[in-house]
Amino acid sequence: xxxxxxxxxxxxxxxxxxxxxxxxxxxxxLALAFVPPFRPRxxxxxxxxxxxxxTLIILLTALxxxxxxxxxxxxxxxxxxxxxxxxxxxxLSLIREMGPVLTALMVSARAGSAVTAEVGIMRITEQLDxxxxxxxNPVQYVVMPKLLAGLIAVPLLxxxxxxxxxxxxxxxxxxxxxxSSGSYFxxxxxxxxxxxxxxxxxxxxxxxxxxxxxxxxKGYHTEHGAEGVSRxxxxxxxxxxxxxxxxxxxxxxxFM
Amino acid sequence: xxxxxxxxxxxxxxxxxxxxxxEIPTGKITVVIGKSGxxxxxxxxxxxxxxxxxxxxxxxxxxxxxKLQGRKLQDLKKRFAVLFQGGALFDxxxxxxxxxxxxxxxxxxxxxxxxxxxxxxxxxxxLSLEAGKKFPDELSGGMKKRVALARAMIQEPxxxxxxxxxxxxxxxxSNTVFHLIKKTHAASNxxxxxxxxxxxxxFSIADVVAMLHHGRIIACCGPEExxxxxxxxxxxFIRGEPDxxxx
Numbered sequence: 001x002x003x004x005x006x007x008x009x010x011x012x013x014x015x016x017x018x019x020x021x022x023x024x025x026x027x028x029x030l031a032l033a034f035v036p037p038f039r040p041r042x043x044x045x046x047x048x049x050x051x052x053x054x055t056l057i058i059l060l061t062a063l064x065x066x067x068x069x070x071x072x073x074x075x076x077x078x079x080x081x082x083x084x085x086x087x088x089x090x091x092l093s094l095i096r097e098m099g100p101v102l103t104a105l106m107v108s109a110r111a112g113s114a115v116t117a118e119v120g121i122m123r124i125t126e127q128l129d130x131x132x133x134x135x136x137n138p139v140q141y142v143v144m145p146k147l148l149a150g151l152i153a154v155p156l157l158x159x160x161x162x163x164x165x166x167x168x169x170x171x172x173x174x175x176x177x178x179x180s181s182g183s184y185f186x187x188x189x190x191x192x193x194x195x196x197x198x199x200x201x202x203x204x205x206x207x208x209x210x211x212x213x214x215x216x217x218k219g220y221h222t223e224h225g226a227e228g229v230s231r232x233x234x235x236x237x238x239x240x241x242x243x244x245x246x247x248x249x250x251x252x253x254x255f256m
Numbered sequence: 257x258x259x260x261x262x263x264x265x266x267x268x269x270x271x272x273x274x275x276x277x278x279e280i281p282t283g284k285i286t287v288v289i290g291k292s293g294x295x296x297x298x299x300x301x302x303x304x305x306x307x308x309x310x311x312x313x314x315x316x317x318x319x320x321x322x323k324l325q326g327r328k329l330q331d332l333k334k335r336f337a338v339l340f341q342g343g344a345l346f347d348x349x350x351x352x353x354x355x356x357x358x359x360x361x362x363x364x365x366x367x368x369x370x371x372x373x374x375x376x377x378x379x380x381x382x383l384s385l386e387a388g389k390k391f392p393d394e395l396s397g398g399m400k401k402r403v404a405l406a407r408a409m410i411q412e413p414x415x416x417x418x419x420x421x422x423x424x425x426x427x428x429x430s431n432t433v434f435h436l437i438k439k440t441h442a443a444s445n446x447x448x449x450x451x452x453x454x455x456x457x458x459f460s461i462a463d464v465v466a467m468l469h470h471g472r473i474i475a476c477c478g479p480e481e482x483x484x485x486x487x488x489x490x491x492x493f494i495r496g497e498p499d500x501x502x503x
Contacts, residue, residue, distance in 0.1 A: 134362070
């Protein structure tokens with residue numbers, strides 16, 4: 001029994017310590033964005049890596065998500081004779097929930113894992129130490145641009161996801177299943193309020209920061225060679241996904 | 257001068273440095289020898305503040321690097337350069353950009369001057385201008401070391417730390433790298449600390465040789481003196497006797 005309590009205590013203490021370290025890492029990374037040199041070129045490079053290169057996968061995911069929502073929504077609403085509400089149902093599902101969450105999960109799988117692998121390899125090959133010895137702060141040079149890129153790119157990708165998803169719903173609902181185009185869009189305009197859009201934006205900002213923070217932190221603290229990089233990458237994808245879903249619940253309850 | 261005074265460092269309760277005392281004279285090449293895993297690289301990382309000791313001091317011209325923080329530490333680091341074991345070249349930059357990196361970050365020179373200095377270093381390291389366009393993953397081990405040496409030299413630092421500069425290289429390339437260290441030292445007269453276990457080649461560049469064993473410096477003298485050092489552990493290591501390795 002004592003051993004169990006000791007184990008529990010150790011686990012909780014480790015968790016608290018690790019959470020504190022991640023928060024300090026975040027504060028350091030964000031604070032360094034306001035300290036010269038500002039490195040706009042590095043931020044643009046990271047927006048390209050994290051955002052632009054994720055666009056195709058976001059387009060595909062959004063299109064098929066919207067199409068599935070259109071199909072499911074149509075057959076559900078038809079039972080109640082409310083096919084005209086299809087546009088509102090698709091738009092609200094995407095803007096409030098599916099757009100931010102699925103974008104975050106896709107970015108985490110594609111860019112989050114890549115960030116961990118990149119930073120982890122820089123750690124084990126002493127590139128981060130090399131920066132330090134040249135009096136260049138590794139957090140400012142490597143991590144800060146990625147955090148800013150996450151904050152900028154993920155909301156933009158979410159917006160793309162929402163628009164393409166709505167078009168996917170239109171393709172199935174209107175073009176294939178015959179819902180009136182006017183009712184698809186007018187229902188949407190009447191139902192979506194600024195709070196829905198604001199909620200989606202806040203979620204995507206939080207998710208973007210969370211994904212890149214976890215990815216950078218895990219990479220920055222990689223140990224034990226190639227196996228360590230593999231483990232850190234794995235942890236990034238799992239932890240990011242869990243945190244995105246946990247944040248989603250908290251933020252949804254806040255915006256309801 | 258760099259003075260290491262009573263330096264202690266443990267990892268997971270295991271003492272790696274157990275009271276190191278060492279003086280690294282200005283303008284000389286000091287070589288630290290010792291078997292693999294004895295803590296040579298750990299000692300080197302303390303000299304530039306990459307690791308903080310459990311106890312002890314590292315004085316660089318009287319300034320204790322273990323106590324410095326912020327701007328003062330950054331200013332002191334600008335006097336150093338490090339050649340890491342694997343080169344630590346930045347994967348995302350080509351050879352030219354790697355060598356130019358310290359100048360672009362810290363020196364604020366016109367681009368033309370940066371290009372001139374990088375070309376000068378490429379030539380000094382017997383690397384072609386064409387090699388400047390290659391990325392680190394396209395280079396051989398020897399080329400990586402030479403590029404890393406060029407990057408270390410580009411800001412003409414006062415102190416250069418070499419972490420096993422010839423590990424993994426074939427004998428001719430090892431001799432080339434040692435020759436380049438000797439040549440650049442003769443030209444710039446920097447203070448050097450070389451961590452290595454390549455006996456006897458490393459003696460050809462050393463002014464002072466120190467041997468690290470069980471967390472302590474057990475011998476520190478000139479290369480000729482160390483060859484005749486009375487300590488049997490030193491003699492055993494220099495001769496490469498297997499009983500020492502197992503001890």
